Amino acid sequence: MRVTVLIRPKAGILDPQGEAVQASLSTLGFAVSRVWVGRLVDLEVEADDPAAARAEVERMCADLLTNPLIEGFEVVVEGA
Amino acid sequence: MEPARIAVVTFPGSNDDGDARLALEALGAVALPVWHTDEQLSPEVGGIVLPGGFSYGDYLRCGALARVAPVMDAVRAFATAGGPVIGICNGFQILCEAGLLPGVLRPNRQLEFVCADVSVTVESTATPFTAGCEAGQTLVIPVKHGEGCWVADDELLARVVARGQVVLRYADDVNGSRERIAGIANEEGNVLGLMPHPEHAVDPLLGPTGGVPLLEGLVARAREWAALVRA
Numbered sequence: 001m002r003v004t005v006l007i008r009p010k011a012g013i014l015d016p017q018g019e020a021v022q023a024s025l026s027t028l029g030f031a032v033s034r035v036w037v038g039r040l041v042d043l044e045v046e047a048d049d050p051a052a053a054r055a056e057v058e059r060m061c062a063d064l065l066t067n068p069l070i071e072g073f074e075v076v077v078e079g080a
Numbered sequence: 081m082e083p084a085r086i087a088v089v090t091f092p093g094s095n096d097d098g099d100a101r102l103a104l105e106a107l108g109a110v111a112l113p114v115w116h117t118d119e120q121l122s123p124e125v126g127g128i129v130l131p132g133g134f135s136y137g138d139y140l141r142c143g144a145l146a147r148v149a150p151v152m153d154a155v156r157a158f159a160t161a162g163g164p165v166i167g168i169c170n171g172f173q174i175l176c177e178a179g180l181l182p183g184v185l186r187p188n189r190q191l192e193f194v195c196a197d198v199s200v201t202v203e204s205t206a207t208p209f210t211a212g213c214e215a216g217q218t219l220v221i222p223v224k225h226g227e228g229c230w231v232a233d234d235e236l237l238a239r240v241v242a243r244g245q246v247v248l249r250y251a252d253d254v255n256g257s258r259e260r261i262a263g264i265a266n267e268e269g270n271v272l273g274l275m276p277h278p279e280h281a282v283d284p285l286l287g288p289t290g291g292v293p294l295l296e297g298l299v300a301r302a303r304e305w306a307a308l309v310r311a
Contacts, residue, residue, distance in 0.1 A: 012233075013186075013231065014186065014189065014229070014231065014256065016186075016187050016188070016189055016190075016191045016256075017187060017191070020191050064140070064144065064148065065140070067141055067144070067177070067184055069183065069184045069231070069232065069233070069236075070184055070186065070231060
């Protein structure tokens with residue numbers, strides 16, 4: 001089962017990468033006031049159903065994929 | 081007197097492990113190379129160094145993958161028992177990811193790799209690593225990192241400051257670290273993480289020697305710790 005994890009910097013956490021990208025977009029003439037840069041992880045998960053896959057991936061996020069001090073995440077299960 | 085025996089852990093991508101061993105040997109210790117897949121440490125080990133580098137290519141987050149290496153269970157057990165552990169640069173990042181130290185290290189505020197000799201102030205002498213220093217003493221030690229900006233939320237920061245866990249502070253802002261924190265200890269004081277590289281600052285021929293008191297502190301405590309464990 002294909003599961004996607006969207007990892008975003010938490011609100012209030014300094015995101016210098018996002019700031020640098022925003023500055024470069026502005027240089028190119030785009031009207032963008034804020035940019036946040038996160039990370040996307042696609043996983044093939046062996047699970048019986050979408051709910052089980054979601055629960056498993058949420059555990060992976062807590063254990064390894066994200067650092068709760070600085071990152072929030074969203075789990076998207078394909079076809080769920 | 082028995083020499084201090086200090087384990088220096090090498091992960092795939094560590095690159096300051098050799099300098100760490102040389103520095104410890106120069107200060108009279110015996111450095112024991114330990115590989116990341118080793119599940120046990122020699123019972124003679126009195127201290128541990130997690131060296132700098134780019135373990136596992138800094139994939140996912142700096143230190144995140146090293147934290148699950150087989151050797152880390154032994155490191156955690158050693159630290160929890162009270163043995164002295166020092167994490168330098170990437171080692172600091174690993175200790176934070178492992179939850180042995182508070183906070184997390186993020187990309188430098190200025191988004192530039194910083195490589196310079198910097199002045200740090202000793203903020204706490206209540207750790208074995210700074211026991212030989214005076215509070216307020218300035219040490220000059222090189223830094224070289226892209227992700228050394230120590231971050232914690234207001235609550236955690238206040239707690240860490242209140243408990244005297246801030247051990248080293250940059251004299252000038254180097255990377256955007258909160259409160260210019262350069263080195264931080266656990267509550268017990270036996271685990272220290274720092275971005276500056278004391279192992280690169282022990283030989284006057286090569287530059288500043290601000291790393292000497294910190295590593296001498298580790299060596300002295302490692303000798304004591306091994307004796308305590310033997311007894």
